[in-house]
Amino acid sequence: MRTERLIDVLAADDTAPRPIGPRLMMQAGPALIAAAVLALSILGIRSDLGAALANPTTLMKWLLPLAVAIPALYAALRLTRPQIRHTPAQFIPALIGVLALVWLALAAASTAPDLLWPQVRGRTALICLISVTFIGLAPLLVGLRILREGACVSPTVSGAMLGLASGGLAAAFYALHCNQDAPLFFLTWYGLGILGLTAGGALLGRHFLRW
Amino acid sequence: MTKDAGQAEGDWSQLMRDAIAGDQRAYRRLLTAMTPVLRGLVRARAAGMDASWCEDVVQETLLAIHVKRATWDSGQPLRPWVYAIARHKLVDAFRRRGRRIHLPVEDFADMLQAPPEPDMLxxxxxxxxxxxxxxxxxxxxxxxxxxxxxxxxxxxxxxxxxxxxxxxxxxxxxxxxxxxxxxx
CATH class of the missing domain: 1.10.10.10 (Winged helix-like DNA-binding domain superfamily/Winged helix DNA-binding domain)
Structure with missing residues (x-):
């Protein structure tokens, strides 16, 4: 193929390019909400939601996941541009993660050793982990399909950021149901749920987001 | 051989904006203007590779520029975006050849343009x-x-x-x- 001819052929394809950000919101957003509505319609919403939101410790069940998800989503979108190799926003989730670990360590240190595991385990660890993963998987998979049209130069990082965003938002939705308010419980299981989706996003991204 | 960077910058970004708005002639002019620059940078980075290998990388880069043009932010200059794509495609082509190279981004800033190979049929x-x-x-x-x-x-x-x-x-x-x- 002659290069000049390739240019002619490329110029003949006048289908307008579609920006990635709006498409991600319009497709992964509904996927997230559909999965969350389905999960919450089975699990139900906690009856004392108003009181929970007024309690600063319990409020962290929403604030921490959102503080991870929002910068991660922003970073995932920024990183679809090929000249952007990294962005400050991608380090914020790690910072929040460190803060959560410190809080977890402090909470563990102030708990009697024989109560530690019962507190961490709570009553609904498995449901929590499954729900967060289920809700987050929908926007992660839909979102990866869209990010694929981007030009991510670090596919693993891009996938991880989308996983963090999906996991964080999923945890925030799940918190509408979950009435286990011990920091030892939610820091552990929300954290593990989000990390699982992050690892999944990184692995899938590494493969699917190459171009 | 190097063009006045500021002038060329305005041209390229404006041509791409026109192209995205549906102006096919602007798009063809842009791709045609880019090609010798891409060719120059690929040949400069890929010393020792034959001309047809280099031309293949140029074509891959043009194709990627085309299918990924939605990832350019029209408020930003086009040139760094183009270089980033060229760099990515060049690294990828080397990786496929089993050769690992390190390409600093800064090196892409100034390069010579190269003429087309005459016998590239x-x-x-x-x-x-x-x-x-x-x-x-x-x-x-x-x-x-x-x-x-x-x-x-x-x-x-x-x-x-x-x-x-x-x-x-x-x-x-x-x-x-x-x-x-x-x-x-």
């Missing part, structure tokens, strides 16, 4: 890649790009109305770009 690589597309995509690209026939003639041959041909061409190019990636 039938390219085996592009031909084999097109052959791996689904049959109708392959037939369309073979007709347009390899046999260099007009879109009317190709449309008639494949039984595609002009609108259907545009859709088919868009899809075929997207798939071709993906194939080039997956070929590793």
């Amino acid at each position: 039938e390219r085996r690589d592009a031909g084999t890649l097109i052959g791996r597309l689904p049959e109708r995509d392959a037939a369309l690209l073979r007709c347009l790009a390899l046999e260099e026939r007009g879109s009317d003639e190709c449309g008639a041959r494949l039984g595609l109305a002009p609108g259907a041909l545009r859709v088919a061409l868009h899809r075929a190019l997207q798939r071709l770009a993906r194939l080039r990636q997956e070929e590793t």
Whole structure:
């Protein structure tokens, strides 16, 4: 193929390019909400939601996941541009993660050793982990399909950021149901749920987001 | 040989804005203006590789620029975006050859333009890649790009109305770009 001819052929394809950000919101957003509505319609919403939101410790069940998800989503979108190799926003989730670990360590240190595991385990660890993963998987998979049209130069990082965003938002939705308010419980299981989706996003991204 | 950077910058970004707004002539002018620059930078970075290998990287870069143009922020200058794509494609091409290289981004800022190779006719690589597309995509690209026939003639041959041909061409190019990636 002659290069000049390739240019002619490329110029003949006048289908307008579609920006990635709006498409991600319009497709992964509904996927997230559909999965969350389905999960919450089975699990139900906690009856004392108003009181929970007024309690600063319990409020962290929403604030921490959102503080991870929002910068991660922003970073995932920024990183679809090929000249952007990294962005400050991608380090914020790690910072929040460190803060959560410190809080977890402090909470563990102030708990009697024989109560530690019962507190961490709570009553609904498995449901929590499954729900967060289920809700987050929908926007992660839909979102990866869209990010694929981007030009991510670090596919693993891009996938991880989308996983963090999906996991964080999923945890925030799940918190509408979950009435286990011990920091030892939610820091552990929300954290593990989000990390699982992050690892999944990184692995899938590494493969699917190459171009 | 180097063009006045500021002038060229304005030109490229404006041409791309016009192209995205649907101006095909602006788009062709832009791609034509980019090609010698891309060729120059690929040859400068790929010393020791033959000209046809370099031209293949140039073509991959042009194809990637085309299918990824939605990732350019029209408020930003176009040139760094183009260099980032070229760099990515060059690294990828080297990786496929099993050669690892380190390319600092800064080195892409100033480079010479290079003239086209005169004897760059039938390219085996592009031909084999097109052959791996689904049959109708392959037939369309073979007709347009390899046999260099007009879109009317190709449309008639494949039984595609002009609108259907545009859709088919868009899809075929997207798939071709993906194939080039997956070929590793």
